Amino acid sequence: MLHTTPNLSRRDFVRLGAAGAAAAGGLDGWSSLAADDVATGAPKPHPVLTPAKDFYDVSRGTPRPHSLVGAAQIEARLTAESWRLEITADAYIEAPHTNTPATLAKPLTLANGNALDLPALMELGKTREVSYLKAIQCLNLEAPLGQGLWTGVPLKDVLKMCGRMDNVRRIYFWGYHNHDPKQVFKSSVSYTQLMETAPGELPVMLAYRLNGEPISLIRGGPVRMIVPWSHGYKSIKWLQHIFVTNDPRNNDTYSSGNNDPDSFLKTAAYIDKGPDKIKSGEIIYLSGIAIAGPSGLKRVEYWVRRVEGNPQPLAFDTPEFQNGPWVECAIQQQPDWSSVLPAGMKANQLIGFDKATGKALTWPMRYCTASYSAIIRDLKPGTYEIRARTVDLNDFAQPEPRPALKNGRNAVQVRRIEMT
Numbered sequence: 239m240l241h242t243t244p245n246l247s248r249r250d251f252v253r254l255g256a257a258g259a260a261a262a263g264g265l266d267g268w269s270s271l272a273a274d275d276v277a278t279g280a281p282k283p284h285p286v287l288t289p290a291k292d293f294y295d296v297s298r299g300t301p302r303p304h305s306l307v308g309a310a311q312i313e314a315r316l317t318a319e320s321w322r323l324e325i326t327a328d329a330y331i332e333a334p335h336t337n338t339p340a341t342l343a344k345p346l347t348l349a350n351g352n353a354l355d356l357p358a359l360m361e362l363g364k365t366r367e368v369s370y371l372k373a374i375q376c377l378n379l380e381a382p383l384g385q386g387l388w389t390g391v392p393l394k395d396v397l398k399m400c401g402r403m404d405n406v407r408r409i410y411f412w413g414y415h416n417h418d419p420k421q422v423f424k425s426s427v428s429y430t431q432l433m434e435t436a437p438g439e440l441p442v443m444l445a446y447r448l449n450g451e452p453i454s455l456i457r458g459g460p461v462r463m464i465v466p467w468s469h470g471y472k473s474i475k476w477l478q479h480i481f482v483t484n485d486p487r488n489n490d491t492y493s494s495g496n497n498d499p500d501s502f503l504k505t506a507a508y509i510d511k512g513p514d515k516i517k518s519g520e521i522i523y524l525s526g527i528a529i530a531g532p533s534g535l536k537r538v539e540y541w542v543r544r545v546e547g548n549p550q551p552l553a554f555d556t557p558e559f560q561n562g563p564w565v566e567c568a569i570q571q572q573p574d575w576s577s578v579l580p581a582g583m584k585a586n587q588l589i590g591f592d593k594a595t596g597k598a599l600t601w602p603m604r605y606c607t608a609s610y611s612a613i614i615r616d617l618k619p620g621t622y623e624i625r626a627r628t629v630d631l632n633d634f635a636q637p638e639p640r641p642a643l644k645n646g647r648n649a650v651q652v653r654r655i656e657m658t
Contacts, residue, residue, distance in 0.1 A: 267571055267609075281510075281525040283570040283609035286371075286578045288384030290448050290457055296376050296383065296470065297456075298423050299415045303476050304456040311455075314414050316476060318452065321460045322353040323444075325400050328410075328483035340484040343401030354399070356460055359391060359444060366395040369447075370440045370466065370589040373529055373607045377469040377497060377646045381508045382529055385607050387579065387588070388464050390445035394433050397482070406482040410489075411463055413476035423491045425472045425499070427465060429482075440466035440589055440605065444477065450580025466605045467502050467532055469646055501645040503531040503605055506636050507538050507626040509651045518657045522614040524567070526626055526651075527607050533639075534631035535602045538610040539564040543623045545654075552623075554637055554650060564635075567626070570609040572601045617657045625652045 267283045297304060303316060312320045327342040346353050373385040397403065406429050415421035427442055435441045445464045446453060453459030458475025465472035471492045490499035509526040516522060528538050541562045543552075552559050575585035575596060585596035592599055602608035614624070627636040627650045637648040 267573070280613075281523050281611055283611075284527050284607070286385065286573055287387055287449050290386070290451065290454055293374065293384035293386070293457060294379075294381075295456060296379070297475070299421050301416070303414050303416070304454075306455075314416075315478060316414060316455060316460070318356050318460045321356050321478075322348060323355075323359075323461065323478060323480065324348060324353050325397065325480045325482075327403075327406075328481050328485065330483055330485055332485070335487070336483075336485045338405045338484055340406045340482045341404045342482060343403075344399070346400060354396070356446065359396070359461065360446065362395065362399070363391050363446075366391050368392060368441065368443060368589055369583065369587060371603060372440065372464060372466050372605050373503075374470045374473060375503055375529055375646075377471055377492070377501070378643075380647060380651070382527065382607055383470060386448045387450065387583070388443070388445045389447035389450070390443040390461070390464065392435075392441040392443050393427075393463070393480075394435070394441065396444055397432075397480075403482060405484040407486045408483050408488070409480065410483065411474055411477060411480045413458070413462070413474045414478050415476075423471075423474070425463075425465070425474055425490045425492070426488060427472070428486075438590065438599065442466070450583060469501065469503060471497075471499075496644050498642075498645045501640070503529060504637075504640060504646045504648045505529065505531045505533055505535055505628045505630040505634075506648050507610065507628045507651070509624070509626050509653050512653070512655075514654060515656045515658055518617070518619045522617070522655070524612045524614055524624060524626070525609065527609050528569075528602070528628050529607045530602050530604050530628075531630070532604060533634065534600065534604055535569075535608065536629045536631050536633070538567040538569060538626060538628055540567055540612050540614075540624060540626045541565070542614060542617070543625070545621050545623055554641065559650075560635075564627070565612065567610040567612040569602065570611075572598055619657050621654065621656050623652050623654050625650050 306314055311317055315322050325346040327340045329339045330336060331339055369387060369389040371387055374383040408426050408428055409432055410424050410426040412422050412424035432442055443464050444461050446461050448457055453462060461477045463474040463477050488499045493499040507526055507528045524540055528535055541564045585591045586593045590599055590603055629635050636650055
């Protein structure tokens with residue numbers, strides 16, 4: 239957000255870069271770029287956990303599954319008592335790439351009366367339950383939908399309930415969509431992605447709690463899939479079907495829209511909204527949120543560019559864009575987790591945290607968000623564009639290394655302000 243204030247407390251901020259821009263640290267909750275600089279009126283970091291009711295909703299189906307009530311909700315198996323999950327094997331064969339069908343020793347089906355119910359899943363959770371932080375971000379939206387603490391059972395542990403699997407190369411899953419085949423929205427992961435989770439990495443899981451509470455129907459409950467490294471289309475809501483297949487091709491529903499269905503989350507920065515007209519001489523607080531993909535987050539930086547009239551959009555691969563000058567922002571500090579987590583949950587119980595200290599092993603955390611902030615001052619009357627971008631741990635500056643839209647929206651955002 240572009241906040242403004244006419245005064246600074248204590249000494250002047252360190253000037254960085256051109257155009258009179260300056261960044262300041264030492265703010266409440268922020269990392270320090272200049273340890274002694276303190277300002278009043280600076281924005282607070284975004285909440286680490288998004289309240290369940292405040293997640294931005296992206297739902298499919300007509301009518302929306304979460305709009306069902308009463309008997310219709312029970313019939314759709316969307317209550318804690320009526321929820322059932324079927325796990326089957328795909329008999330698909332098609333030469334030359336799939337010559338042998340996948341098999342499960344013990345399929346779980348409604349017809350056989352052994353489909354998985356919520357009490358059985360939570361009983362498995364007594365020994366196999368995991369919890370981790372993960373932000374949900376849509377492939378084609380401009381900002382994360384929210385960040386939650388998800389709790390459930392790894393999918394690989396659930397599949398073990400079906401006994402021996404043979405000739406399995408991919409696992410598909412989908413949720414309730416009104417029994418209309420045209421509305422089914424399915425996603426998948428490869429067998430290797432699922433079964434060979436490296437130590438300390440976040441596993442694919444069947445989640446039944448969000449921020450310590452049962453997952454509501456509008457958030458995809460009673461049980462939804464969470465795929466930590468991917469965009470939201472993999473984290474299927476209202477989960478009801480899983481099947482394993484020997485077909486190695488990715489036939490996710492999202493692949494039909496010229497999307498890359500195996501794309502990872504992208505490291506990217508998003509700018510909070512704010513006023514577009516500001517009095518000359520006022521201090522501008524720039525704030526926003528950044529998400530870290532598999533390549534992590536090294537820093538967030540901004541660039542103030544004076545413009546005249548209505549210039550054409552500036553391509554990211556031009557020398558002017560690449561050379562900036564870009565100025566580093568302050569990043570939200572790792573919080574006191576005891577004040578963030580739900581009652582009864584401790585940080586050292588979560589994946590990605592040190593069991594002795596209760597601190598996150600990396601900060602900012604991968605697949606999560608962190609707030610950023612900067613102070614801009616001394617802008618003379620005129621029109622300016624303010625951009626913010628991330629730099630990942632491989633030193634790729636956004637939108638690299640994957641600027642293609644089919645891999646996920648990752649354009650560097652820009653806000654225009656007029657100093658009056």
